[in-house]
Amino acid sequence: MASKIKSRIRFCLAAVCVGLIWCVFLPWVAEFKVVEERLKFLDDRGIDPSAMYYTELDAMDAILDRIEGHK
Numbered sequence: 001m002a003s004k005i006k007s008r009i010r011f012c013l014a015a016v017c018v019g020l021i022w023c024v025f026l027p028w029v030a031e032f033k034v035v036e037e038r039l040k041f042l043d044d045r046g047i048d049p050s051a052m053y054y055t056e057l058d059a060m061d062a063i064l065d066r067i068e069g070h071k
Contacts, residue, residue, distance in 0.1 A: 029035060042049050045064065 030039070039049065041064075045067070047064075
């Protein structure tokens with residue numbers, strides 16, 4: 001019985017931590033100038049950053065440079 005309570009408390013603490021990261025820390029980071037500039041850069045080109053995979057990030061700069069060169 002005590003182990004079930006401990007498990008529930010751990011789960012609740014983990015959920016609170018995830019909630020704090022999602023609702024407090026990440027919005028705070030998004031306000032950094034460099035992050036705002038990057039998000040605006042992607043938005044201006046119609047790129048959804050949430051649809052980018054980690055394997056594409058290094059290649060993305062070269063792709064964007066190539067696209068801009070054709071404009």
